[in-house]
Amino acid sequence: MSKDYYQVLGVSRDASPEEIKSAFRKLARKYHPDANPNANEKDRKALEEKFKEISEAYEVLSDPQKKKMYDQTGSVEFGPGRSDFNWQDFTHFSDFEDIFSRIFGGSDFGSQFFSGFRNERADLDIAIRIRVSLEDAFYGKTKIVKYRRNKTCDACGGTGAENGRTNVCKTCGGTGQQRIVQGQGFFRMVSVTVCRDCGGSGRVPEKVCSVCKGTGTVTIRETLEVKIPKGAPSNLKMRYRGKGQSHGRSVGDLFIILDVADEPGIRREGDDLYVQKEITFPQAALGTELEINLFKERYTLQVPAGTQPGEYLKLKGAGMHHMRRNGNGDLYVKINISVPKKLTARQRELIQQLDEDLDRKKGWFGRSK
Template identity: 45%
Template sequence: MAKDYYKTLGVEKTASPEEIKKAFRQLARKWHPDANPDNKSEAERRFKEISEAYEVLSDENKRKVYDQTGQVNFGSNGSEGFRWQDFSHFSDFSDIFDDIFRNFNSGGSFRSGFGGRDTRQLDLSLSLSISMAESYRGAKKEIRYKRTVECSNCHGKGFEGNDVRTCPTCNGTGQERVVQQSGIFRMMNMITCRTCTGRGYIGSTKCHVCHGSGKKSEVETRTIDIPAGISDNTQFVMRGLGDDENGQTGDLYILVNVRNEVGYTRSNFDLITNKEIGFPEAALGADATVDIFGEELKFKIPAGTQPGEAIRIRNMGFPHTRGTGRGDLLIRIKVVIPKKLNSTQKELVEKLSEELSSKRSWFGK
C-alpha cells in the first residue's frame, strides 16, 4: 500500500509549503525520541515516518512525482526505502532539537535544570530501627554516617597555588555537553567534563591534602527528631545531608523501621493492647489500669463487660503524623476463669450459680 504522506503529517493535499513545514515542526517536537524517553521505539518509528513525509512534501519536485505516482524512490538504486541519509533538512530544525533538549533536561531527568547536574548520585540512605514506644511518643535519635564533603584545603578545587582557574571547557560546571549523531538523531548528553574531570577547575599543583580529588570523607553525626506516630517502613528525606561535591549536595534518605512489641498492635493510628480481668470485675465493673509502654493508664471497666470486648479510649492512640489528632486506644478484655477454687470460693460460686439459674438471668438481660 502506498504511503499517505499527507495523512502522516496531518495536512490537506492542497497544503502550502508553510503549512507542511508547520505540521512537521509540531510533530517532530512531539515525536522526537529524546522527548519520549518512556516510549522510545514508538517515537523513533513515528519520527522517521514524519521525517520521510516531510522530505518528500517539502521538495517541489519530489512532491510532484509523489502526487502523480503515489511513491518516491529514495537513493540511487531506487529500490531502497527512506533512510536517514535521505533527510536533508536536519539543520533547518536544529532550534526544535535544542528546545527538546532543554525541556528534556528540566523535565526531571536532571534535577537542577538546563546546565545543572543530576545530584541523585550524591544521595545517601540509611535505615533506623526504633521501638514501638518511640514511635508512640516520638524520639530523638543520633545517626552517624559517612559522607563525602569538599576538601577544606582547596575548597573542592583539587588544586592549590596561583594558577588555579575555572575550567574553560565547562565554565566551572564540571559537566560537558556532547552531541552524538546517530542517524538523524542527535543524542544530546551531559557527561563529566573531560578537561577538569568534573571539578570545574584546572591548575598545575594538585592539592596536597586531597591529592587532587577535591573531596574528603567524614563521619557526620546528627540528632534527628523522629515524629510521634511514625509508622513502620516510613522513609523521610533530609535535604542537603547527602554527599557534598563540587558545590552540589545530595539528600539523605532515612528509612525508619518500627520494631514489634509484645502485647501491642498498631492498626492505622489505633493502638491495641490486652487486659486480663476476673469474672467479678467483668460482671460488676471496676477501676483498672493498663500498661502503655511502661506508663500506667487508669480506665473504667463497665459492668457487664464481655470477654473479647474492646474498651475504646479516644485520642490515646498514635498521633497523626499529618495534621492534628490521634487514633484511639483499644483495650481488649480477656476474662480469666480461675483454674482452682478454695472451699469458700467454691461455695460462693455455687451459690451464685443457683441464684442465677433460679432467676434464669445468666444469659438474659
C-alpha cells in the same frame, strides 16, 4: 589472565601511546556497526561485541594507571571490585567524536552507555535507616545520628589541585561538556553530558591536592541531631537538605528513614494502639475499674457490668499523636476473661450455687426467659 588487551588491539607490549591510539582508531573504523550497513542482526551483535572489546582494551591501555595494573596483575578494576567493562567506563568518547558520532541507536549499546550519565545528583544522596522504640515514637525524641559523608575538600576548594592551580582539561577542551551524538540514518540525537575527566569544571589539576589526593572531596564524620516527631510512623522519611555527599558545587541530601520497633503486648494500627487485659468472670459480670499502664502513662478504665470476653473498650485519645493534625488516636483494651484452674472449697461452692441459680433461670444474664 582474562583478556589479552594487546592482542585485541594488535599491538606489542611495548607499544607507544600513539601506536595504541592509532591501532584503536583503525579497528574502531573497521568494526563500527555503521561501517557495516549490510550486516544482519547476528553479525551486528558480533560487531557490537567486538567494538566494545576494543574500546575496553583501549580504555585500559591508554590510561597509565590502568595499564600498569593490568601489566602487573593481568586484570583491571573499572569500579570497586568490578572488573567487567561497561560503556560508562569509557572515557574517550570525545577523543574519537568523529567515530562515535556515528553510533547507532536503539540497541543495548546506546542505552547502556547513556544510563551511566543519569542521576549524577541522586548519587549524592545518603539514606540511613534508624531504629527507634515505639515509646520514642509515642513521646517524640531527639536522637544523635553519626555517619560519614564526602565533603568538598577545603584545601583545594574541590578543584583537586594544589593551591587551586589548574590547566584546561584536554578531554573537553575546557567546556566541561562532552557531546554525544547517537542515531542512525536520518536520526541524530545529540546529547550533552558532563565531562568525565574534569567533572564538568573544564579544568584539571596542575598538581594533585595532597589533602584529597585530587578527588576534590574528603570523608568527614557528621553528627546530626534527628528529631523524631511525636506519633512518627514506621518508614517515615525525613530529609536533611545539603547533608548528603558533596562533590564540587553539587551537594546531596540526607534521608533518615525511621524503623519503629514493635513493642511486645502492643499492636499499632495507624495512630490507634491495642492492648489486652485479663479480668475475672465476677469483674466482667459486675463491672470494675482497671488501671492501664502505657509507657509512662496511667489510665483508669471503666469496665461496665456485663462486659463480654474479647470485647474492646476504648480509652479515647490515649493512642499515638496524630502527626499531621491535632489530637491523638485511641487506645483499645481487649478484655479477656480468665478462668481459674484451681479453686478453694469455698470458691467451688459459690460457683456451684451461681450455676444452679443460673440454671433455674434457664440462661445467662439477659437471656433468661
